[in-house]
Amino acid sequence: MTGMIRNISWLTLGNVTVKPVWFVFMTFVCWRALGGREYGVMVAALALAIVVVNLVNLGTSEFSVREVARNRDDASLYFSNFFLLRGVTTVLGLMLVVVIGFFLGYRDGDMVALIFAGCYAVAQSLTSLCHAYYHAFETFKYEAVSVIVEKLLTVGLASTLLFVEGRAAWVLAGLAIGMLLTMSGNMVWLSRRFAKLQPSLFDRGFLRQALPQALPLGLAGVFVLLYYRTGSVLVEALAGEVPAGQYGLAYRFMEALIFLPTLVVAVFLPRLSRLFGDRDYTQFRHLLGRGSGFLGSSSVVIALALTLAAPAIIRFIDPTPEAAPAVLALQILVWSFPFSSLAYLLVTALTAMNEQTSLAWMLGLAAAFNIALNAALIPAYSLYGACVATLVTQGLLVLVMTWRYLKATTEETPEAADLERQSDTALTSSG
Numbered sequence: 001m002t003g004m005i006r007n008i009s010w011l012t013l014g015n016v017t018v019k020p021v022w023f024v025f026m027t028f029v030c031w032r033a034l035g036g037r038e039y040g041v042m043v044a045a046l047a048l049a050i051v052v053v054n055l056v057n058l059g060t061s062e063f064s065v066r067e068v069a070r071n072r073d074d075a076s077l078y079f080s081n082f083f084l085l086r087g088v089t090t091v092l093g094l095m096l097v098v099v100i101g102f103f104l105g106y107r108d109g110d111m112v113a114l115i116f117a118g119c120y121a122v123a124q125s126l127t128s129l130c131h132a133y134y135h136a137f138e139t140f141k142y143e144a145v146s147v148i149v150e151k152l153l154t155v156g157l158a159s160t161l162l163f164v165e166g167r168a169a170w171v172l173a174g175l176a177i178g179m180l181l182t183m184s185g186n187m188v189w190l191s192r193r194f195a196k197l198q199p200s201l202f203d204r205g206f207l208r209q210a211l212p213q214a215l216p217l218g219l220a221g222v223f224v225l226l227y228y229r230t231g232s233v234l235v236e237a238l239a240g241e242v243p244a245g246q247y248g249l250a251y252r253f254m255e256a257l258i259f260l261p262t263l264v265v266a267v268f269l270p271r272l273s274r275l276f277g278d279r280d281y282t283q284f285r286h287l288l289g290r291g292s293g294f295l296g297s298s299s300v301v302i303a304l305a306l307t308l309a310a311p312a313i314i315r316f317i318d319p320t321p322e323a324a325p326a327v328l329a330l331q332i333l334v335w336s337f338p339f340s341s342l343a344y345l346l347v348t349a350l351t352a353m354n355e356q357t358s359l360a361w362m363l364g365l366a367a368a369f370n371i372a373l374n375a376a377l378i379p380a381y382s383l384y385g386a387c388v389a390t391l392v393t394q395g396l397l398v399l400v401m402t403w404r405y406l407k408a409t410t411e412e413t414p415e416a417a418d419l420e421r422q423s424d425t426a427l428t429s430s431g
Helices: 002-054 060-070 074-103 109-137 139-163 168-193 203-240 241-257 259-277 281-317 325-352 358-382 385-413 414-430
Strands: none
Touching: 002 074, 002 139, 002 168, 002 203, 002 241, 002 259, 002 281, 060 074, 060 203, 060 259, 060 325, 060 414, 074 109, 074 203, 074 259, 109 139, 109 259, 139 168, 139 203, 139 259, 139 385, 203 241, 203 281, 203 325, 203 358, 241 259, 241 281, 241 325, 241 385, 259 281, 259 325, 281 325, 325 358, 325 385, 358 385
8 A cells, every 4th residue: 555655645746746747737828828619629620639649549448457467478469469559549549529519510720729729639549558467567657757857848849839820720739749758758767667668569369358348448538538529529519619628618617627636446356356367356445445535525515615716717818708618617527526426436346357348338329418418408408508418417327337347356266367367378478
């Protein structure tokens, strides 16, 4: 437990050092400098690019953490295969972003903004794969350094270009360049310390056996992105750029808050994976219970505080009537945070338990339900419809995942664990 606390402390240090700077820049600075329409273009382009590019991640990050945490000697094999594969698939994803953007009506400066958002998403995807190996080795101090460098580069370059030209495309260009530099640094550092990038290790046979196990995790990740990101895209498409900007302003607070559960689950996944692999189910349940208690209680307190402070916060960012609708949007959205926190932990537990297939099904149904609910509510209630859709879907998802976790723990037997272990051993041996 001491090691987990140390790792959470490192991640907290990295995020607390620079995330406030990122938050202030992406909310206060960008809203003031860009205005409602351009800000709406920026948040919608980022949401679209991140969703589409991550469609082709194929679950390789989560799968790497789980498998390398159990057998670190194979880190170079996993990294070499998955980094090269993701490099190809994310470029294809970038091309798909441009095609989708064209059919959605992106033209001229808006299309340029979308292309830069796609480049940012590609670099972010490859950087997150590097971070997965820090997680697997439980050396989170390197991710903390990476996060600090990333935010300094992205905010610094985006701020410079923003004040050269107050357009969404220029901001996204700065973000893309900063993230590409971060990705390059992580790739070099990881190759030197933990997992070497060796093209000679690329093995189609390995991928043929690994990808079927990773794909359900990839689908689960895609469905999570669809759930969290399509709100901005649909608000812009169904209500316009200004409501999308107002929704994006409120949603920035959710993105800032979500760092708390992501810090916890990043540390929990390798530890839970090892406990499950060692069939130490008592410690597994004990650790999950402590995490649930901490995240549940702290997130409710934060949600209540933000509900009360929302009017003052939005007025401080922008006292004009253009930003006023973001107040109620934030007050609705913030109550999805406690559910989101528990959902992150349940996703992590089910991933560690090799429940990736059932997890993909649950998240897929949640994403479809969320999109349908958004489509039904946004035309009538504008950005508030998207907020309600997020809250309702998140609550239902937590209930379903809790049911599946309880069912899986009662079904788990030593024989089933042995079969999973034999499957993992066969995969490693094939590499």
